[in-house]
Amino acid sequence: MATLPLLDDADLSPEARAVFDDIRATRGSDFVNNFWRALAHDPALLKATWERLKTVMGPGTLDPLTKELVYMAVSITNSCPYCAHSHTAAAKAKGMTEAQYGEFLAVLAMASQTNALATALQVKVDDAFLA
Amino acid sequence: MATLPLLDDADLSPEARAVFDDIRATRGSDFVNNFWRALAHDPALLKATWERLKTVMGPGTLDPLTKELVYMAVSITNSCPYCAHSHTAAAKAKGMTEAQYGEFLAVLAMASQTNALATALQVKVDDAFLA
Amino acid sequence: MATLPLLDDADLSPEARAVFDDIRATRGSDFVNNFWRALAHDPALLKATWERLKTVMGPGTLDPLTKELVYMAVSITNSCPYCAHSHTAAAKAKGMTEAQYGEFLAVLAMASQTNALATALQVKVDDAFLA
Amino acid sequence: MATLPLLDDADLSPEARAVFDDIRATRGSDFVNNFWRALAHDPALLKATWERLKTVMGPGTLDPLTKELVYMAVSITNSCPYCAHSHTAAAKAKGMTEAQYGEFLAVLAMASQTNALATALQVKVDDAFLA
Amino acid sequence: MATLPLLDDADLSPEARAVFDDIRATRGSDFVNNFWRALAHDPALLKATWERLKTVMGPGTLDPLTKELVYMAVSITNSCPYCAHSHTAAAKAKGMTEAQYGEFLAVLAMASQTNALATALQVKVDDAFLA
Amino acid sequence: MATLPLLDDADLSPEARAVFDDIRATRGSDFVNNFWRALAHDPALLKATWERLKTVMGPGTLDPLTKELVYMAVSITNSCPYCAHSHTAAAKAKGMTEAQYGEFLAVLAMASQTNALATALQVKVDDAFLA
Numbered sequence: 096m097a098t099l100p101l102l103d104d105a106d107l108s109p110e111a112r113a114v115f116d117d118i119r120a121t122r123g124s125d126f127v128n129n130f131w132r133a134l135a136h137d138p139a140l141l142k143a144t145w146e147r148l149k150t151v152m153g154p155g156t157l158d159p160l161t162k163e164l165v166y167m168a169v170s171i172t173n174s175c176p177y178c179a180h181s182h183t184a185a186a187k188a189k190g191m192t193e194a195q196y197g198e199f200l201a202v203l204a205m206a207s208q209t210n211a212l213a214t215a216l217q218v219k220v221d222d223a224f225l226a
Numbered sequence: 227m228a229t230l231p232l233l234d235d236a237d238l239s240p241e242a243r244a245v246f247d248d249i250r251a252t253r254g255s256d257f258v259n260n261f262w263r264a265l266a267h268d269p270a271l272l273k274a275t276w277e278r279l280k281t282v283m284g285p286g287t288l289d290p291l292t293k294e295l296v297y298m299a300v301s302i303t304n305s306c307p308y309c310a311h312s313h314t315a316a317a318k319a320k321g322m323t324e325a326q327y328g329e330f331l332a333v334l335a336m337a338s339q340t341n342a343l344a345t346a347l348q349v350k351v352d353d354a355f356l357a
Numbered sequence: 358m359a360t361l362p363l364l365d366d367a368d369l370s371p372e373a374r375a376v377f378d379d380i381r382a383t384r385g386s387d388f389v390n391n392f393w394r395a396l397a398h399d400p401a402l403l404k405a406t407w408e409r410l411k412t413v414m415g416p417g418t419l420d421p422l423t424k425e426l427v428y429m430a431v432s433i434t435n436s437c438p439y440c441a442h443s444h445t446a447a448a449k450a451k452g453m454t455e456a457q458y459g460e461f462l463a464v465l466a467m468a469s470q471t472n473a474l475a476t477a478l479q480v481k482v483d484d485a486f487l488a
Numbered sequence: 489m490a491t492l493p494l495l496d497d498a499d500l501s502p503e504a505r506a507v508f509d510d511i512r513a514t515r516g517s518d519f520v521n522n523f524w525r526a527l528a529h530d531p532a533l534l535k536a537t538w539e540r541l542k543t544v545m546g547p548g549t550l551d552p553l554t555k556e557l558v559y560m561a562v563s564i565t566n567s568c569p570y571c572a573h574s575h576t577a578a579a580k581a582k583g584m585t586e587a588q589y590g591e592f593l594a595v596l597a598m599a600s601q602t603n604a605l606a607t608a609l610q611v612k613v614d615d616a617f618l619a
Numbered sequence: 620m621a622t623l624p625l626l627d628d629a630d631l632s633p634e635a636r637a638v639f640d641d642i643r644a645t646r647g648s649d650f651v652n653n654f655w656r657a658l659a660h661d662p663a664l665l666k667a668t669w670e671r672l673k674t675v676m677g678p679g680t681l682d683p684l685t686k687e688l689v690y691m692a693v694s695i696t697n698s699c700p701y702c703a704h705s706h707t708a709a710a711k712a713k714g715m716t717e718a719q720y721g722e723f724l725a726v727l728a729m730a731s732q733t734n735a736l737a738t739a740l741q742v743k744v745d746d747a748f749l750a
Numbered sequence: 751m752a753t754l755p756l757l758d759d760a761d762l763s764p765e766a767r768a769v770f771d772d773i774r775a776t777r778g779s780d781f782v783n784n785f786w787r788a789l790a791h792d793p794a795l796l797k798a799t800w801e802r803l804k805t806v807m808g809p810g811t812l813d814p815l816t817k818e819l820v821y822m823a824v825s826i827t828n829s830c831p832y833c834a835h836s837h838t839a840a841a842k843a844k845g846m847t848e849a850q851y852g853e854f855l856a857v858l859a860m861a862s863q864t865n866a867l868a869t870a871l872q873v874k875v876d877d878a879f880l881a
Contacts, residue, residue: 621871621872621873621874622870622871622872623871625873625874650878652876652878652879653873653874653875653876654864654867654868654871654873657871657873658867658871668863668864668867671860672860672864675853675856675857675859675860676857676860679849679853680847680849680850680853681819681850681853681854681857685816685819686853686857688812688816688819688820689819689820689823689854689857689858689861690857690860690861692820692823692824692827693823693827693857693858693861693862693865694861694865696823696824696827696828697827697861697862697865697869699865699868699869700875701868701869701873701874701875702861702864702865702868704875704876704879704880705875705876705879706861707879708878708879716811718810718811719811719812722806722810722811722812722817723812723820725806726806726807726812726817726820726821726824727820727824728806729802729803729806729807729821730820730821730824730825730828730833730837731824731828732799733785733799733803733833734824734825734828734830734833736785736789736799737785737830737832737833738828738830738832739753740752740753740754740785740788740789741752741753742752742756742784742785742788742832743752743756743784743832744784744831744832744835744836745783745784745835745836747781747783747839748783748835748836748838748839749835
């Protein structure tokens with residue numbers, strides 16, 4: 096289904112293998128998902144993407160589940176099936192309850208509908224909202 | 227700038243005025259932003275949109291700032307200038323610090339870039355991510 | 358505001374002028390909107406775009422207002438301010454009433470919200486919907 | 489393929505069952521499509537979505553096929569496969585002929601192309617189009 | 620999986636057959652991909668689309684691979700799986716190396732991320748960028 | 751117009767100033783555009799974005815204008831006005847002629863239209879296109 100064959104561990108270049116090792120160590124799991132197996136064809140891009148992801152999703156002033164919900168919202172709005180699946184799974188792994196998922200969906204649907212209305216009406220931005 | 231003139235308080239129908247009264251009471255502020263002033267041309271749509279928004283963004287299992295960050299993420303990904311401005315302002319009003327805004331932006335940028343890569347590569351969804 | 362200066366009638370090449378003449382004759386109006394004045398820098402692209410538009414929006418099995426509402430729906434969903442403005446104006450010129458505009462907005466908002474939910478949930482297409 | 493298992497009739501909560509009953513009564517058909525079976529995990533969201541859909545797509549000043557074509561246009565432009573399939577099927581059920589489908593596709597393609605050009609050229613909105 | 624059955628050569632109308640003949644002659648290959656087999660239900664739309672594609676992707680001032688990379692970028696950003704697959708295959712057929720594909724992906728990811736940031740921040744266009 | 755005030759040189763933190771110095775040295779120009787002046791509120795995000803951009807848009811196997819055209823295509827398809835303006839200006843600075851711009855626009859319009867058709871028809875990917 097991909098535009099490039101997904102690489103098995105045995106097919107990795109040394110540079111790609113080092114990134115996979117870090118993914119496994121950081122996540123405390125042997126599982127490496129298909130996204131990285133496709134990116135592994137270009138070790139430099141693989142490394143740059145993973146390093147940045149690790150920094151961005153690491154500890155900070157927003158809690159991990161909030162970050163993951165933002166990631167889900169972007170992924171769904173971008174109509175990316177792989178991303179919707181993988182980040183919904185990640186949010187569940189980070190503790191998202193079924194009630195929280197329902198509320199997330201309600202906010203997502205609300206935002207999508209008011210976005211469409213604001214764009215249709217081409218409403219001028221209120222002065223109060225400008226920095 | 228809008229496709230319909232924005233309605234002043236004096237131009238509202240009784241049905242629209244009742245919605246504006248509820249917006250003011252709910253928010254504890256006299257300010258009613260332009261989005262509602264454009265929607266006020268259609269009181270039924272105005273009322274349905276506001277009632278649903280009040281329910282969705284009200285108390286629940288996700289805290290108010292998290293809901294607002296999801297709203298922002300959808301609005302920005304949908305390329306809606308009005309929505310980006312108004313919901314960034316709303317998040318600040320709900321306590322988003324400058325550091326949190328920076329982290330939000332970093333997650334947004336990260337998600338946008340991995341979404342593009344996953345779509346480009348047309349990666350097959352891992353079985354582990356399916357419900 | 359454009360990436361190319363908008364061309365006045367006096368600046369048109371003979372090929373672009375011929376297209377402008379046809380736009381005016383077809384629409385029965387002297388007004389030529391800015392979209393065509395930007396495209397006029399490339400007379401071949403201007404001509405191909407206009408000729409196809411004239412065919413597509415001309416008489417057929419869908420009535421003119423229905424076609425314009427579809428055009429509006431695409432334009433708004435694509436987050437194109439120029440297109441939202443110009444095709445909303447065109448729909449009004451073709452007889453869209455304020456009540457119809459309100460219903461259009463309600464359908465647009467409904468579709469945007471269920472689209473977001475279906476993408477979030479990654480629902481499998483029912484066999485009944487496949488051709 | 490979904491992020492949540494699709495619920496069979498036997499798995500429904502009483503609140504979800506009541507919504508399914510209304511879907512069946514309103515449509516005069518026993519078939520309930522997968523979208524509702526995924527939403528049924530959150531009966532409140534299921535009910536709010538269905539109630540609003542029933543109102544919006546019910547009788548009004550736009551005929552049912554026109555509303556469905558607008559719904560299709562939004563769904564396709566939002567790149568939602570489930571939505572494209574289900575609303576194309578719905579339009580056929582509401583009488584869309586093959587000739588009308590062809591014209592719809594031509595308008596969709598035209599709008600998509602001029603939207604891209606207007607966004608590329610960043611054309612300023614004509615004063616004539618402002619409300 | 621399509622909303623219309625894909626047409627085999629034996630099912631084509633004479634008008635559609637003539638377009639298929641031209642596709643085969645132009646490409647020097649007997650293979651006609653599914654996109655054209657779906658469009659063939661509407662011979663006028665099929666012909667208009669193919670004729671324009673042949674002109675646009677034919678010889679000009681941009682080399683064929685550059686045009687194909689622009690086509691890929693649009694297709695991926697539009698979240699169109701069919702288009703991403705078919706135009707990535709076309710770029711490979713036109714000589715895109717694995718290193719070039721990697722660089723293309725890096726530019727795509729970069730653009731997606733800065734686009735998201737610029738939209739989030741609603742940055743004012745610099746005067747230096749206006750025509 | 752932004753969600754944050756644009757920072758003048760005098761307002762920069764030492765970390766942000768160092769990035770601005772590198773932007774100026776790399777581009778051989780004193781001009782620093784507004785995008786960076788908004789990002790400068792978060793020096794870590796500013797630095798990460800600029801460093802990656804410098805690497806990605808630097809020398810490689812695709813020529814600089816091709817990379818810029820891909821960047822433009824993504825930016826326009828993402829409906830980002832700032833990005834469309836700034837990257838069209840960048841492409842002109844890298845030598846894009848008016849004829850090349852016209853061809854770029856034609857490819858962009860073509861891709862946008864066939865993308866819409868492929869999504870509408872939900873065409874199954876040909877086996878020949880799978881890796």
